[in-house]
Amino acid sequence: MLIIRLIISLISLILSSNAFAEEIRNPVEHWASYPKISYPKGDKGEAIKRGEYLVMASDCIACHSTDAEHPFAGGNGVRPDIPLLGYRVPIGTFYSPNITPDKKTGIGNWTQKDFHNAIRHGVAPDGSQYYPALPYVWFTKFSDEEIDDMYEYFMAIPAVDRENKPHDIPFFMKWRELMLGWKLLFFYPFDGPYRPDPTRSEEWNRGAFLVEGPAHCGMCHTPITMFGSPQLDKSYTGSIIDGYAAPNITGTSLKKVSVDELIRVFKYDEVPGGGEVKGPMKEVNHDSLMYLKDSDLKAISVYLKTTVDSEPLVISGSGDAKGQAIYNKHCMNCHASGAGGAPKYGDANDWAPIQAQPVDQTYEHAIKGFHGMPAMGLCGECNDDDIKATVNYMLKAVSVTKSKPKRALGPAPKNYTLDDGKQLYEKVCASCHDDGALNAPKIGDEKAWKQRLTSQGFFGLLNGVVHPEGYKSLPNDCVPRGTCDDCSDGQLIAAVKYILYKSVKQNDFKLW
Ligand code: HEC
Numbered sequence: 001m002l003i004i005r006l007i008i009s010l011i012s013l014i015l016s017s018n019a020f021a022e023e024i025r026n027p028v029e030h031w032a033s034y035p036k037i038s039y040p041k042g043d044k045g046e047a048i049k050r051g052e053y054l055v056m057a058s059d060c061i062a063c064h065s066t067d068a069e070h071p072f073a074g075g076n077g078v079r080p081d082i083p084l085l086g087y088r089v090p091i092g093t094f095y096s097p098n099i100t101p102d103k104k105t106g107i108g109n110w111t112q113k114d115f116h117n118a119i120r121h122g123v124a125p126d127g128s129q130y131y132p133a134l135p136y137v138w139f140t141k142f143s144d145e146e147i148d149d150m151y152e153y154f155m156a157i158p159a160v161d162r163e164n165k166p167h168d169i170p171f172f173m174k175w176r177e178l179m180l181g182w183k184l185l186f187f188y189p190f191d192g193p194y195r196p197d198p199t200r201s202e203e204w205n206r207g208a209f210l211v212e213g214p215a216h217c218g219m220c221h222t223p224i225t226m227f228g229s230p231q232l233d234k235s236y237t238g239s240i241i242d243g244y245a246a247p248n249i250t251g252t253s254l255k256k257v258s259v260d261e262l263i264r265v266f267k268y269d270e271v272p273g274g275g276e277v278k279g280p281m282k283e284v285n286h287d288s289l290m291y292l293k294d295s296d297l298k299a300i301s302v303y304l305k306t307t308v309d310s311e312p313l314v315i316s317g318s319g320d321a322k323g324q325a326i327y328n329k330h331c332m333n334c335h336a337s338g339a340g341g342a343p344k345y346g347d348a349n350d351w352a353p354i355q356a357q358p359v360d361q362t363y364e365h366a367i368k369g370f371h372g373m374p375a376m377g378l379c380g381e382c383n384d385d386d387i388k389a390t391v392n393y394m395l396k397a398v399s400v401t402k403s404k405p406k407r408a409l410g411p412a413p414k415n416y417t418l419d420d421g422k423q424l425y426e427k428v429c430a431s432c433h434d435d436g437a438l439n440a441p442k443i444g445d446e447k448a449w450k451q452r453l454t455s456q457g458f459f460g461l462l463n464g465v466v467h468p469e470g471y472k473s474l475p476n477d478c479v480p481r482g483t484c485d486d487c488s489d490g491q492l493i494a495a496v497k498y499i500l501y502k503s504v505k506q507n508d509f510k511l512w
Pocket residue numbers: 054055058059060061062063064078094095096097098099106107115118119124129130131132133134135139150
């Protein structure tokens with residue numbers, strides 16, 4: 001076992017040695033904006049508009065832009081990793097090329113046929129093979145007409161003069177002909193436009209086309225093999241991307257999530273059961289799904305609900321046996337690695353703040369969802385008791401250390417009164433929370449605070465300011481310790497209570 005670990009560490013080291021040589025921008029959550037286009041009158045203008053919509057549905061902009069001012073000018077690093085004997089091994093950085101119509105550095109000299117070959121077959125104008133980091137495995141589902149429309153769009157956007165960056169990948173992968181072998185094994189079975197299933201509705205077929213084609217949902221949500229190809233028998237059962245867990249989104253798993261709730265995931269970043277979508281999915285929403293028609297979002301949701309998990313959970317046994325079975329099937333994806341800020345299984349630091357809160361609250365968070373924790377851990381087959389058993393199983397893994405949590409968040413010491421809270425508030429917090437600077441929720445804004453309170457709970461709000469050790473910063477958190485590094489936890493808690501006292505009238509936070 002040790003030898004295997006050693007070999008794998010060595011491989012990772014070699015493969016990733018250059019990956020961190022330069023400073024890497026946060027890989028997600030940088031929305032680019034679509035360029036303004038003056039559509040010519042007539043057929044051409046219509047083609048460009050149709051092409052633009054397909055480009056939006058395909059999220060080409062996310063990979064092919066590094067900043068909002070130069071959409072599609074390339075230079076963005078795509079950093080796939082592959083599973084190897086239980087590890088995620090990075091294989092380097094593929095820099096997206098410039099796909100604006102610049103004649104020198106972009107695709108301005110490409111013919112329609114060149115563009116077809118790239119999108120449908122993954123072949124470059126000089127006949128060499130593209131890496132599947134360009135998602136042709138999915139884009140091959142486009143019809144000829146659709147690819148023509150996209151070509152018209154790319155010829156109409158502003159040209160940007162920016163040279164392509166060479167990929168930062170291991171030497172043996174630089175030989176593109178390797179990809180021919182890869183394609184023979186993994187790609188050609190896909191090759192060809194989407195063929196509608198005549199036994200299904202038009203809506204379902206539209207959804208299937210979008211999910212299996214342009215929107216390439218499976219690139220993130222389907223587990224991959226060690227060769228980087230999707231495991232089709234496990235489609236949509238969940239995978240890991242950029243350190244975030246992309247959860248199981250099969251119909252089996254989403255049984256308790258309605259079509260409307262799914263549309264809200266895409267349109268308003270709302271996680272079913274509460275909380276906000278984060279990371280790569282938020283980028284997908286902002287760069288792509290947000291622009292789609294409601295009818296298309298509905299079609300996507302309707303289709304997704306009909307997909308089936310090939311290995312549905314069979315809940316047998318009780319207590320820890322049941323908890324373990326559910327954990328392995330549904331929770332491990334996120335909690336084994338700590339992906340997306342999930343408290344890592346067995347990690348005493350991560351679980352300290354959770355152990356410090358009443359267990360009923362922990363159950364409730366797991367059942368109803370909380371921040372990045374989806375309701376029921378997306379286990380469509382589970383009921384409340386199943387989730388409680390699983391939470392117990394997870395808590396047991398850290399119960400040994402329960403007596404000594406590291407700086408767990410306790411109640412405010414008695415000597416801090418609401419008046420102390422008020423003083424600290426006026427001295428420190430008011431600079432942002434009085435008038436909403438930096439988008440801080442304003443004191444007295446009942447709606448804003450109630451919403452935070454219901455989605456995160458009282459402890460969630462405290463955590464968002466105090467940041468106890470082992471607790472990871474989340475998108476809606478306050479600036480660390482409200483900028484008051486000298487304040488004790490107790491003082492900060494008193495200030496939060498003061499804010500809530502002023503904002504959410506009917507609750508009595510003095511009791512906490
Ligand atoms: C997941 C990231 C990703 C997405 C999404 C993506 N691309 Fe790319 N694309 C890449 C990468 C990486 C390459 C470089 C591939 C290589 O060098 O083999 C590439 C290459 C290309 C090329 C070849 C350009 C050249 O100069 O050789 C074209 C054209 C292209 N993409 C168009 C598109 C279009 C159109 C879309 C949307 C329909 C799209 N891409 C979506 C990552 C992406």
